[in-house]
Amino acid sequence: MEEIKNPLLQIDALCGGYKSFNLQQIGFTLDKGDFAGIIGPNGSGKSTLVKMLLGDLKRSSGSMLLEGKELSAMPVRQKAQTIAVVTQHIEDTSMSVLEYVLLGRLPYRELFQFFEKREDVAKAEKYMELTGILKYRDQPLSSLSGGERQLAAMARALTQEPKLLLLDEPTSQLDISHQVQVLDLVRELNCELGLTVLMIIHDLNLASSYCNKLLLLNGGKLHTQGMPDEVLQFSIIEEVYRTVVVTRPNPVTGRPTVFLVPRHQIEKLKKERE
Numbered sequence: 001m002e003e004i005k006n007p008l009l010q011i012d013a014l015c016g017g018y019k020s021f022n023l024q025q026i027g028f029t030l031d032k033g034d035f036a037g038i039i040g041p042n043g044s045g046k047s048t049l050v051k052m053l054l055g056d057l058k059r060s061s062g063s064m065l066l067e068g069k070e071l072s073a074m075p076v077r078q079k080a081q082t083i084a085v086v087t088q089h090i091e092d093t094s095m096s097v098l099e100y101v102l103l104g105r106l107p108y109r110e111l112f113q114f115f116e117k118r119e120d121v122a123k124a125e126k127y128m129e130l131t132g133i134l135k136y137r138d139q140p141l142s143s144l145s146g147g148e149r150q151l152a153a154m155a156r157a158l159t160q161e162p163k164l165l166l167l168d169e170p171t172s173q174l175d176i177s178h179q180v181q182v183l184d185l186v187r188e189l190n191c192e193l194g195l196t197v198l199m200i201i202h203d204l205n206l207a208s209s210y211c212n213k214l215l216l217l218n219g220g221k222l223h224t225q226g227m228p229d230e231v232l233q234f235s236i237i238e239e240v241y242r243t244v245v246v247t248r249p250n251p252v253t254g255r256p257t258v259f260l261v262p263r264h265q266i267e268k269l270k271k272e273r274e
């Protein structure tokens with residue numbers, strides 16, 4: 001029986017960017033419940049694509065539909081309730097962690113509502129607990145480490161209870177245990193609540209372990225898209241990243257794992273490939 005698809009985000013022939021760099025004819029669909037990863041070398045256009053989805057950067061052509069409606073025509077408040085984003089650059093503010101996380105509830109405030117409701121605080125505390133930062137509730141955000149701030153930003157985005165969660169390198173400053181903790185949490189929300197996730201991630205092995213769909217960008221173009229084992233093939237990675245790699249299935253998950261090959265070992269690999 002064919003799987004029933006339920007598209008949340010449909011991107012078609014998307015073009016645009018900066019004077020010296022353009023996204024070219026980007027097209028992909030995210031179905032509800034997808035956990036998709038945007039991968040690609042430095043400067044390939046990953047952040048440019050996310051900025052365009054957020055409306056921070058104008059496209060020159062193409063369409064972006066969210067639940068069938070053009071994103072740019074969506075009222076700001078509705079967009080803010082639907083899409084949440086965690087970027088790498090997190091404010092260095094003296095507001096408390098709770099106050100910061102509560103910003104996620106702003107799109108839900110009613111006119112003339114000056115204070116958050118008790119249910120908003122309960123939601124903020126729930127996601128602070130889940131991200132492991134509830135213990136810093138009343139501390140200034142600026143007193144947290146870079147990784148802890150990243151967790152606070154994640155709690156703020158989840159407090160927004162969006163349909164689409166955009167993550168720009170959510171694990172870049174986290175140690176391996178926090179990387180797994182955060183991605184496990186995102187996966188739980190993805191599986192249990194059907195939250196659709198689109199995440200920029202450099203670590204190909206984390207991308208492989210968590211994502212069901214990968215979008216590989218190269219020079220502003222979508223080079224390959226598909227399931228991890230369709231995208232993370234050594235010939236594709238070598239062409240796009242211009243470095244020698246070996247791929248093997250992860251012994252536990254069966255998903256492809258990418259191993260780097262240092263230059264002094266390349267001769268050995270060449271012989272094996274002969």
Ligand SMILES: Nc1ncnc2c1ncn2[C@@H]1O[C@H](COP(=O)(O)OP(=O)(O)OP(=O)(O)O)[C@@H](O)[C@H]1O
Pocket residue numbers: 018019020021040041042043044045046047048049
């Ligand atoms: N504000 C800007 N003005 C002009 N050019 C920019 C701007 N931001 C990015 N670019 C250029 O656009 C190209 C793509 O950048 P982008 O940040 O989208 O890449 P990326 O894939 O996210 O890279 P990285 O992995 O290094 O974060 C780069 O060549 C970059 O120099």
